[in-house]
Amino acid sequence: MSTAAAAEPDELERRILSCPRLPSLPAVALEVLRLCHEEEIDLWRITDALSSDPALAARVLRAANAATLAVRGKVGTLTRAVPILGSDAVVAIALSFSLVRGRRRDDRGLDRSALWRRAVFAALASRTLAEGSAGAADPEEAFLAALLQDLGMLALAEVFPAEYGAVCARAAGDHEAQARLERDAFGTDHAAVGALLAGAWRLPDALRRAVAGSHAGPPPGAAPAEEGLLRCVALSGHLADVWVAPGEAALRPALEAARARLGFAEVDLEAVLGRMALLIPETASDFDIDLLEPARVEAVLAEARRLPAALGLAPAAREAAARVERGAALDGALRLAFDFARGHGEWLALVEVSPDAPLPAERATALVGLLRRCVRSTDLVGSIEGDRVLLLLPQTDLAAATLVAGRLLARISAGGPQLSLSAGVAAAAPDGRSTLAELRAAAAAGAATAHGRGGGQVAAADPAGAEAKR
Numbered sequence: 238m239s240t241a242a243a244a245e246p247d248e249l250e251r252r253i254l255s256c257p258r259l260p261s262l263p264a265v266a267l268e269v270l271r272l273c274h275e276e277e278i279d280l281w282r283i284t285d286a287l288s289s290d291p292a293l294a295a296r297v298l299r300a301a302n303a304a305t306l307a308v309r310g311k312v313g314t315l316t317r318a319v320p321i322l323g324s325d326a327v328v329a330i331a332l333s334f335s336l337v338r339g340r341r342r343d344d345r346g347l348d349r350s351a352l353w354r355r356a357v358f359a360a361l362a363s364r365t366l367a368e369g370s371a372g373a374a375d376p377e378e379a380f381l382a383a384l385l386q387d388l389g390m391l392a393l394a395e396v397f398p399a400e401y402g403a404v405c406a407r408a409a410g411d412h413e414a415q416a417r418l419e420r421d422a423f424g425t426d427h428a429a430v431g432a433l434l435a436g437a438w439r440l441p442d443a444l445r446r447a448v449a450g451s452h453a454g455p456p457p458g459a460a461p462a463e464e465g466l467l468r469c470v471a472l473s474g475h476l477a478d479v480w481v482a483p484g485e486a487a488l489r490p491a492l493e494a495a496r497a498r499l500g501f502a503e504v505d506l507e508a509v510l511g512r513m514a515l516l517i518p519e520t521a522s523d524f525d526i527d528l529l530e531p532a533r534v535e536a537v538l539a540e541a542r543r544l545p546a547a548l549g550l551a552p553a554a555r556e557a558a559a560r561v562e563r564g565a566a567l568d569g570a571l572r573l574a575f576d577f578a579r580g581h582g583e584w585l586a587l588v589e590v591s592p593d594a595p596l597p598a599e600r601a602t603a604l605v606g607l608l609r610r611c612v613r614s615t616d617l618v619g620s621i622e623g624d625r626v627l628l629l630l631p632q633t634d635l636a637a638a639t640l641v642a643g644r645l646l647a648r649i650s651a652g653g654p655q656l657s658l659s660a661g662v663a664a665a666a667p668d669g670r671s672t673l674a675e676l677r678a679a680a681a682a683g684a685a686t687a688h689g690r691g692g693g694q695v696a697a698a699d700p701a702g703a704e705a706k707r
Contacts, residue, residue: 249423253430254437258395265290266335273324274439283327284315296334296523297327300377322377325441329377332440333360333384337524347394347405352387354528355477358513360384361520362476365512366469368637369613373465382444382466383473386451389430390415397423410483412474416452428452472499479510480529480537488537492544507541511611514538515644538610560617561609567619567627574617574629575673578665586638586664588628589621589680590645593657593692596624604658611645627680635664635697642695659687662697671700 268286272279287294294315301318312318319327337357363383367374394401404422408415419426432449443463447470450456454471455464475495482491496506514534521528529537562570578585590608592601601624608626609618619627630638642660661683665671671679679698686696 249425250433252396253392253433256392256395263290263335265293266331269331270328270439273328278324280319280324281316283324284319287315287319287327287331293331293334297322297330299523300326300330325375326377329375329381333377333381334524336384336388337526347390347401349391351481352390353526355474355481356384356387357520357524357526357528358477358480359386359470359473361513361516362509363469363473365476365509365516366472367465368640369509369512374469375466378444379466379469379473382447382470383451385431385435385440385444385448386470386474387427387431388434388448389427389432392430392434393419393423393427412478413452426452475499476509476513479541480513485536485540488540489544492541496544505614506544507538507610508613510538510541512613512641512644515611515641515647518647519644542610561605561620562617563620567621570617571619571629571673571677574631575665575676578631578667579669582667583632584634584664584667585676586630586633586635586662587676587680588630588638588642588645589625589661589684590628590642590658591625591660591684591688593659593688598623600624608645612641625684627677633664634666635662638662638664639695639697646693646695657693659684659692660695661685661687662695663700665700675700 265286269283272283272286287297297315297318298312301312301321312321322330337353360380360383363379364376367376367379400422404415404418408418416426416428428449428451431451432445435445435448443466446463447466450467451470451474455467459467475498479488479491479495482488492506499506514537517528517534520526560570575585577583590604592604596604601620604624605618605620605626608628612618612628612630615631617629619629621627628642630641633641639662642662646658646660661680663676663679663683665673665676679700683696683698686698687694690696
């Protein structure tokens with residue numbers, strides 16, 4: 238055992254918090270955090286603080302447009318964006334953006350580039366899981382909590398620079414082994430140290446607990462309001478390990494481990510990875526970080542598709558992926574899904590995706606297959622009139638469907654042969670005011686509006702009036 242492990246807990250905490258090279262937050266992020274913790278939150282002062290950092294302000298505006306694009310039109314000012322997002326989401330965006338953008342690139346025994354890549358992939362995974370959890374966790378809060386979960390590694394590397402390099406070498410990239418070796422050497426691990434930093438920054442208790450439990454998951458008796466967040470963060474690292482696996486030999490074991498630990502059916506794992514893939518270009522640009530080349534993204538998704546056969550699962554299990562229907566079968570499936578959503582008081586969204594120029598038959602077929610791989614197994618893919626594709630998204634409101642559509646278009650335009658697509662989005666609310674015909678007409682109207690604006694866009698329409706918005 239290292240002499241570091243003999244230190245009393247209070248002494249170890251003092252050494253960590255007094256270290257001058259600990260990760261720190263820029264002044265604007267600290268000011269946003271302070272303002273959001275005041276007893277009476279002043280959104281105007283938060284807006285003023287964000288305005289002092291143009292890059293951060295742009296990130297907040299993008300988040301607000303992603304959340305409300307379909308319903309309220311273009312959000313062009315922080316005075317609109319901040320009330321729409323709310324103080325919790327603004328804090329999450331400000332902290333996550335500032336931490337990644339302000340990262341140092343020296344090593345001191347720790348491969349910081351690898352750590353930040355894994356942290357960002359974990360954050361993407363956590364957000365993706367939260368977006369699919371039907372409100373069990375806030376996506377931006379889940380993103381930030383997962384991003385913070387390994388921050389303690391940076392702190393330990395600064396406080397124990399010589400010893401921590403040896404711990405990292407022995408762990409050889411095995412994250413759970415890393416935590417065990419940390420406890421042996423220092424009497425604590427990076428999850429506990431990350432929670433200590435979160436407390437020092439006065440982050441919400443839920444975030445601190447999510448960081449502390451990032452290797453354990455929700456404890457017995459966890460509050461329902463926090464259980465979803467804790468679960469998303471605890472599972473995120475296993476998905477991150479798939480994307481950062483060093484080479485083909487390590488990819489299959491990482492996929493098998495993720496499938497086993499997450500408890501996913503193989504098609505569900507593929508769908509989650511597909512949704513994460515949609516986020517990679519946008520996130521790499523947002524945070525100015527190299528994540529993965531498009532060819533590697535496709536290699537990961539291809540290996541995920543091959544996993545069921547490699548594990549000896551029944552070939553029929555592959556058909557549990559999103560169904561593809563055409564003609565009368567599509568009409569019937571849409572009617573059943575619409576009636577079910579109406580009877581159970583659930584949202585239902587339609588996305589019509591169509592190329593901005595006609596496609597030959599083989600490329601239209603390939604487009605259907607690509608879209609099928611990027612949606613959930615519970616979604617439905619419909620091929621309509623040759624090269625147009627209809628996506629049915631159960632339990633998805635207008636804002637979430639618009640976000641998914643935008644990411645689908647970004648993913649397809651980011652890799653492989655250039656293909657310009659437009660998408661129209663519409664959603665039926667649980668209140669039962671729209672009909673299936675109105676819903677389909679609205680999605681088609683949105684697609685037509687997107688094409689009319691030059692293509693490569695997403696437009697949403699109200700089923701009651703099919704008025705498209707950007």
